[in-house]
Amino acid sequence: MIVGPFFAFAWPRGQPLSPRLQRVIAIAEAAPDLCKLVDLPGFIFLGSASSSHVLIEGGGIVWGPLFDRRSSTFSIKAGDGELHAPAERFLRNFWGGYLALRSFGDGVEILRDPSGMVPCYIATVDGVELATSAPKLFFELGLLEAERDWTVVAQALTFRDLRPAQTALRGISELLPGMAAKVGRGATRAQATWTPWRFAAEQVEIDDFADAVGAVREAVLQVGRAWSRTAAVPIVELSGGLDSSIVTASLALAGSAPLCATFVPIAGDSDERDFARAVAKQFELELIELVLDPAIVDISRSDSSELPRPCARSFTQALDRPLQQLARSVGGDMFLGGGGGDNIFCHLQSTLPVVDLLRRRGLSAAALRSTMDVAEVADVTFWQALRSVAKRTLDREQKLPTPRRNRFMADSAVHDLPWPQGNPWLEPSVQVLPGKRRQIWGLISISNHLEGYGRQHVAPMCSPLLSQPVVETCLRIPTWLWFNHGQNRSVAREAFRGLLPNSILGRRSKGAFDTLAANVIRRNASRLRSMLLDGVLVRQGVADPAKISAAFERPLPDGRAIVDLLVLADVEAWVCAWGE
Known part of the structure; x- marks a missing residue:
C-alpha cells in the first residue's frame, strides 16, 4: 500500500443511513488518521488529509x-474535466497507484x-457499500463478525497466488486491480475496465x-521520473539483481x-553484495x-493478521524487521x-516462447535461433529444447494455470x-499465444505479494515496475524477443545498456x-x-497430519517441501489470528 488508510461509504442517493452506520462514521471520524474529506449525498470518504489525494x-x-500521461510533468490540473471521464478513458489518460471514487x-x-x-x-452493511484499505475496521467497529471461509483457505493452498474476489473472511470481498464497481440503485456490479x-x-x-528496447527504456524512465517526486527519503531494496537495479537507475x-x-x-x-x-x-x-537474523522470525505470527x-x-x-529499523532511523518515507x-x-x-514464434511465423531460421537462445537460458542442449518445443506444440492448449497444490493438504x-x-484476468478475452498466456498468469500472481509486510506500518511500499505504462509496454512485446542472444529478460537488459554496470546486464x-x-x-x-x-x-480437515508427521521423521526435506511447510505454517498463523 502506498497511501494511508481510507474508509468510504457509498449508497443510493435518497436512501437514509441507518443509526448504526451514523454512529460508526462518527467514531471513525474521531480516529487520529481519519477525517471527512468528502461528504456528499450517498457518498462519504474518510482518510488522512496529509495522504496523497x-x-x-x-x-x-x-x-x-x-x-497525467498527457503532461510532461505528469501533474494534475485542478478542475481537469477528464477526471470525470468514463473509466476506460480515465485509464488511458492517467496512471499511478490509486483508487478513484467518483459520483455518477x-x-x-x-x-x-x-x-x-x-x-x-x-x-x-445495512444496504450500504463500505470500502476500505484497512479491513480490520469492519471488525473493530462491530460491523462484521470474523468467520473464516474454509473453501477460500483451501484455495489459498491449492491455487497459490490466484486471488479470488472473495476473501477468506465471509462478508468481505476485494475489488481486484483494474476493476470498477458501481454503487447505485439496484445491485452493486463490478466489471473489468482494464485487462x-x-x-x-x-x-x-x-x-x-530495437523498437521494444526503446519502448521499455522510455516507459521505465518515465515512471521513475514520476515516482521520484513522491518521497523525500526513499529507501530502495537493492539486491543487485536486474529488476531492483533497473528501479534504482530509473530513480x-x-x-x-x-x-x-x-x-x-x-x-x-x-x-549479491x-x-x-x-x-x-555507478x-x-x-x-x-x-x-539477516533467522532468530527474529516468529513462525506463529502472521504479518497479514489484519488482512482478510x-x-x-x-x-x-x-x-x-531490519528494513523497519533502518526506515525509522533515517526517516524513510517510502520503500521501493x-x-x-x-x-x-x-x-x-x-x-513456450519458441512455441509462440512457431505459431506466429512457422518453422524458420528465426525459430531455430530462438530455440538455441531458450536452450542456453534453460541450460539444456539444443536437442532437449527442440524435443520440448515439439511436445508443447502438440499438447492441448492450456486454458487455466496448473494448480500448485500444497503437498501437505488433505486429499478430501x-x-x-x-x-x-x-x-x-484468469481467462483470455482475446486470442493469445500460450507463452503470452503464461506471462499474464504470472502477472496475476503478483497481487498476492503487495501487502502483508510489517514495514508497511512504518512507510508505504511501491513497486514501480507494476506501473501501468511499464506493464502495458511489456505485454505488447512477443515472448520470444525477451530471450534474444541466450539471455532472459533481454529486452530490459538492452534497454539499460550504458546506464547500468555491465556486471548487472550480463548477470x-x-x-x-x-x-x-x-x-x-x-x-x-x-x-x-x-x-x-x-x-x-x-x-478443519484442510491439512493431513500423516503427511506432516512424515516430513518431520526424515532429514530436512527438499526445496519444494520446505516451501510447502512454510506456506502451511503461514496459513496456520493467519487462521489462528482470527480465532481458534
Whole structure:
C-alpha cells in the first residue's frame, strides 16, 4: 500500500443511513488518521488529509498518487474535466497507484488502478457499500463478525497466488486491480475496465527488438521520473539483481538520491553484495548492508493478521524487521523495489516462447535461433529444447494455470474444490499465444505479494515496475524477443545498456533465500511440528497430519517441501489470528 488508510461509504442517493452506520462514521471520524474529506449525498470518504489525494470538482476523490500521461510533468490540473471521464478513458489518460471514487448519476463508481498498489476491500452493511484499505475496521467497529471461509483457505493452498474476489473472511470481498464497481440503485456490479489481455493481441505487438528496447527504456524512465517526486527519503531494496537495479537507475537518473539497502546473506545463500555495490557506486548512492537474523522470525505470527486472507510469508520477517529499523532511523518515507520484474519482463522458465514464434511465423531460421537462445537460458542442449518445443506444440492448449497444490493438504480438502472465482484476468478475452498466456498468469500472481509486510506500518511500499505504462509496454512485446542472444529478460537488459554496470546486464545467476527458509525450519522444527499437527488446519480437515508427521521423521526435506511447510505454517498463523 502506498497511501494511508481510507474508509468510504457509498449508497443510493435518497436512501437514509441507518443509526448504526451514523454512529460508526462518527467514531471513525474521531480516529487520529481519519477525517471527512468528502461528504456528499450517498457518498462519504474518510482518510488522512496529509495522504496523497486529488479532490475532484463536482464530487469525488482520487486516493493515492495520480499522474497525467498527457503532461510532461505528469501533474494534475485542478478542475481537469477528464477526471470525470468514463473509466476506460480515465485509464488511458492517467496512471499511478490509486483508487478513484467518483459520483455518477444516483451513485458512486469505485475504480481500482491496474497496479493494485492501493488495496480495496468491500462489505455490504445495512444496504450500504463500505470500502476500505484497512479491513480490520469492519471488525473493530462491530460491523462484521470474523468467520473464516474454509473453501477460500483451501484455495489459498491449492491455487497459490490466484486471488479470488472473495476473501477468506465471509462478508468481505476485494475489488481486484483494474476493476470498477458501481454503487447505485439496484445491485452493486463490478466489471473489468482494464485487462492485460488487451495488450497481448497481435495487432498491438511491438515485434521489432530495437523498437521494444526503446519502448521499455522510455516507459521505465518515465515512471521513475514520476515516482521520484513522491518521497523525500526513499529507501530502495537493492539486491543487485536486474529488476531492483533497473528501479534504482530509473530513480537516480530522475535526480532522486534513494538510500539503498541490501542484505548480508547467511551461510549457504548467494552473496549479491558486489552487484549491489556496483550499482550504488555507478550512481554515487549510499548503500546500507543489513544483517539477516533467522532468530527474529516468529513462525506463529502472521504479518497479514489484519488482512482478510493469508498472504504473508514468515521467513521474510528476517528481511522486514531490519528494513523497519533502518526506515525509522533515517526517516524513510517510502520503500521501493523491483517487485514484479520477473513477471513483467517475461522471465519464463519454459520453451513456450519458441512455441509462440512457431505459431506466429512457422518453422524458420528465426525459430531455430530462438530455440538455441531458450536452450542456453534453460541450460539444456539444443536437442532437449527442440524435443520440448515439439511436445508443447502438440499438447492441448492450456486454458487455466496448473494448480500448485500444497503437498501437505488433505486429499478430501481438494476433492471437488472449485477454482477461485471473480478474477477476470484468469481467462483470455482475446486470442493469445500460450507463452503470452503464461506471462499474464504470472502477472496475476503478483497481487498476492503487495501487502502483508510489517514495514508497511512504518512507510508505504511501491513497486514501480507494476506501473501501468511499464506493464502495458511489456505485454505488447512477443515472448520470444525477451530471450534474444541466450539471455532472459533481454529486452530490459538492452534497454539499460550504458546506464547500468555491465556486471548487472550480463548477470545470469539469481539470488534466493533458500538457506534462510531452511534455517527457519531447522530452528523451529519442534515448535513447527506441534503447531501444524495440533493446529486448526488439521482439525478443519484442510491439512493431513500423516503427511506432516512424515516430513518431520526424515532429514530436512527438499526445496519444494520446505516451501510447502512454510506456506502451511503461514496459513496456520493467519487462521489462528482470527480465532481458534
